[in-house]
Amino acid sequence: MNRRRLIWAAVMLAAGAYLVLRIATGKMQAPVGVKGVGIWFAAFMTLAIFSFLFGDNPAYKFAEHLFVGVSAAYWMVVTFWTALVPNLFGKLFPDLVATYLMPGLKENGKAPEQDLFYLVPLVFGILLLWRLSPKAPWLSRWALAFIIGITAGLRLIGFLSSDFIGQIRNTMVPFVVLSADGGPLWGDTINNLVTLVGVTTALCYFYFSKEHDGVFGRISRVGIWTLMITFGAGFGYTVMGRVALLVGRLQFLLIDWLRLASP
Amino acid sequence: MPARLRLPELNRQFVFGLIAVVVCIPILWKFSFREYPSPMVRKVFDKVQSLPAGSKVLLALDYDPGAEAELQPMARAFLRHCAERKMKIYFMTLWATGPPVITRAIEDVLVPEFPGYRYGRDYVTLGFKPGNEAAVAIIASDLKKLFTTDGRGTNINDIEMTRPIRNIRSFDIVLSVSAGFPGTKEWIQYGTDPAGIPIAAGMTAVQAPLNYPYYPRQLLGLLGGIKAAAEYEALLKETYQKYNDPKYHLEATARMGPQTWAHLAIIGLIILGNLTTLLARAGRGRN
Numbered sequence: 001m002n003r004r005r006l007i008w009a010a011v012m013l014a015a016g017a018y019l020v021l022r023i024a025t026g027k028m029q030a031p032v033g034v035k036g037v038g039i040w041f042a043a044f045m046t047l048a049i050f051s052f053l054f055g056d057n058p059a060y061k062f063a064e065h066l067f068v069g070v071s072a073a074y075w076m077v078v079t080f081w082t083a084l085v086p087n088l089f090g091k092l093f094p095d096l097v098a099t100y101l102m103p104g105l106k107e108n109g110k111a112p113e114q115d116l117f118y119l120v121p122l123v124f125g126i127l128l129l130w131r132l133s134p135k136a137p138w139l140s141r142w143a144l145a146f147i148i149g150i151t152a153g154l155r156l157i158g159f160l161s162s163d164f165i166g167q168i169r170n171t172m173v174p175f176v177v178l179s180a181d182g183g184p185l186w187g188d189t190i191n192n193l194v195t196l197v198g199v200t201t202a203l204c205y206f207y208f209s210k211e212h213d214g215v216f217g218r219i220s221r222v223g224i225w226t227l228m229i230t231f232g233a234g235f236g237y238t239v240m241g242r243v244a245l246l247v248g249r250l251q252f253l254l255i256d257w258l259r260l261a262s263p
Numbered sequence: 264m265p266a267r268l269r270l271p272e273l274n275r276q277f278v279f280g281l282i283a284v285v286v287c288i289p290i291l292w293k294f295s296f297r298e299y300p301s302p303m304v305r306k307v308f309d310k311v312q313s314l315p316a317g318s319k320v321l322l323a324l325d326y327d328p329g330a331e332a333e334l335q336p337m338a339r340a341f342l343r344h345c346a347e348r349k350m351k352i353y354f355m356t357l358w359a360t361g362p363p364v365i366t367r368a369i370e371d372v373l374v375p376e377f378p379g380y381r382y383g384r385d386y387v388t389l390g391f392k393p394g395n396e397a398a399v400a401i402i403a404s405d406l407k408k409l410f411t412t413d414g415r416g417t418n419i420n421d422i423e424m425t426r427p428i429r430n431i432r433s434f435d436i437v438l439s440v441s442a443g444f445p446g447t448k449e450w451i452q453y454g455t456d457p458a459g460i461p462i463a464a465g466m467t468a469v470q471a472p473l474n475y476p477y478y479p480r481q482l483l484g485l486l487g488g489i490k491a492a493a494e495y496e497a498l499l500k501e502t503y504q505k506y507n508d509p510k511y512h513l514e515a516t517a518r519m520g521p522q523t524w525a526h527l528a529i530i531g532l533i534i535l536g537n538l539t540t541l542l543a544r545a546g547r548g549r550n
Contacts, residue, residue: 053279071360078359083393086411104416112411154396158452162481166456170480234472237488241333241468243286243525244489247518248332250286261291263512 028259043257046249088125091118171199198226278532285528286521294520298490298497307463307484308344308498310436316349318435319428323450324368326442327360330467331367336515337465337492338368338440340499345438346377347503351424353434354414355389357398357445362391362414376511383417387424390414395445399453403431431455437462447474451481465492493519 022028031040048063090097090105091114098111105111124143131140173195177188204216205223212220254260288294300308314320322341326334345352354365365388373380380386389410392398401409406428410419419425427433431454439447439462447464455462463484466474471487478485486495492515499513500506506513 054276075359078362078391079393082359082391087409090411102412102416104412104418104421107418107420150397154400154453158396158449162452162456162477166481167476170476230472234469237468237471239529240488240490240522240526243282243522243529244333244468244518245330246282247286247290247489247521247525250283250521251290251332251518254287254290261293 022258028257039257043253046253050249088118088122091115092122171195197222202226281528281532282525285524289520289524293517294524295516296519296523298493298516298519300494300498301491303478303484304486304491304494305498306479307486308495308502310461310463310483311341311344311348311438312502314348314350314435317351318348319351319353319433320345321353321355321431321434321437323355323357323437323439323441324361324365325357325446326364326440326467327358328364330442331364332518333467333489333492334440334442334465335364335368336489336513336518337486337495338364339372339514340492340495341438341440341465342368342372343376343499343506344495346373346380347499349385352386353389353424353428354386356391357393357395357449358442359391359393362388365390365414383422383424385424387422388414389419389425396449396453399445399449403454403458406430406433431458431460434460436460439464440466441470442467443470446470447482448477451477456481465495489515489518489522 019028023030029036029039031037045063045066048059051057052060085097085101086105090102090112094105094111094114098105124146127139127143129140131137133139173192175189175192175196177185177192179185201219201223203223205212205220205227207220210216255263311320322338322345324334324338342352354369356362356365369386369388373386390413392409394401394409398409407419410425412418413422413425419428431437437450437455437460439450441447441450441464447462447466447470450462450464454460461483462481463486464474464482465486466488468488468490471485474482474485486492493513496506496513496516505511
């Protein structure tokens with residue numbers, strides 16, 4: 001056993017002894033009962049994931065594989081009960097579904113009427129599964145084409161109205177903002193000017209049909225600065241988000257698991 | 264330049280350890296700071312505050328337990344405020360992993376703090392529906408085409424609160440708490456913007472810069488990350504004195520202590536890294 005492993009073994013033993021001591025003195029919850037086992041398992045999983053900071057190891061791999069497996073199964077079950085049963089089978093076989101699978105489908109004790117239109121999504125759904133067949137995987141393309149067409153259409157409309165037109169409208173702001181009594185509102189005025197300069201210069205930077213030299217080059221250089229400030233703000237926000245997640249997990253370990261402080 | 268001062272060779276485990284220490288100490292010693300609400304957070308608060316009792320609010324919690332540390336305090340703050348204003352709350356999620364976070368929000372806030380709130384009369388959970396932006400588009404046109412039952416399996420027309428709901432226009436406001444796709448952006452693009460319904464949002468810090476362009480015309484206010492959640496909690500404390508009692512554990516405020524120390528440590532490391540680089544460069548120049 002090399003020196004590094006010996007150190008780790010000693011650290012683990014000391015940590016184990018500390019935990020046993022805390023449980024024995026009643027200062028933390030033992031891993032018994034649903035809540036106790038849940039907290040201990042969550043703590044072990046958190047530490048297993050954190051252990052990746054010191055390199056890949058079996059504990060990390062176990063936690064990662066367990067997460068992937070549980071997520072896949074969870075998605076499958078949830079989608080089956082929230083989409084397929086009420087929104088497909090419940091429309092095609094309402095009596096059967098309301099009697100045996102989902103009594104809540106009945107309105108005032110009566111099952112809804114059958115809607116044969118839902119045979120179309122059923123057929124498309126089955127066609128999608130033909131992707132797994134070695135003989136006719138091309139059949140799945142019809143369903144895929146439908147999905148792609150619908151998604152593209154939906155996104156086009158959404159982006160055109162809310163992003164393209166909406167964002168142009170949001171940029172059309174007055175140079176000088178006046179209050180009700182006619183005086184200038186300096187804060188809002190500066191905000192509007194920053195928006196105007198930022199949008200115009202960033203757009204110039206992305207205009208490649210003209211060489212970026214002279215006055216145009218200087219404007220596009222301001223555009224680069226605008227982008228850099230935006231990226232900086234984004235990076236700052238990202239750090240804040242990641243630290244918040246770390247604080248959440250450490251709070252769980254120190255307060256909920258080890259009970260070293262009150263909530 | 265002595266080699267021991269050069270950060271590029273610094274063991275990265277040292278950085279992890281430093282951050283862990285500066286986060287753990289304030290958690291154990293409970294350092295916290297006073298929060299000063301920003302105008303954007305105040306705008307959301309004022310809008311919710313201005314809605315009359317009985318207003319219908321669609322609370323879309325589009326995140327998973329992975330983002331809970333950042334977003335659950337925000338969801339709880341929204342929930343507390345809506346319940347204080349005696350609003351009708353409709354929960355829903357576009358994330359399959361969302362139903363447990365809805366349940367936790369209800370069990371942690373509504374059940375213990377607002378015992379008068381009744382399921383079906385004051386709040387209802389519509390649960391999860393797949394479909395991303397298509398689901399939002401259907402909710403915008405005909406909610407009952409998508410939701411035949413609530414999240415607990417009861418027929419939607421057998422519930423007092425959901426019976427009169429037709430589409431997104433039936434709500435007075437949409438409060439979106441989201442961690443990514445599908446989330447606030449999709450609610451704006453396919454739901455509130457075409458329907459002309461006000462929307463306010465809380466989101467992970469990573470998401471915030473992507474949604475700023477919608478403010479203020481398409482998004483009436485935005486809470487970005489844990490800091491904004493703490494600001495919202497400060498407004499709650501300012502308006503409703505009972506939240507100054509420590510028994511109402513305001514998570515975001517409690518987390519701002521470790522958060523601030525971690526930020527200071529990171530800023531310190533950035534300054535140190537740049538200083539050592541500049542010193543090393545100056546040393547090379549002299550040589």
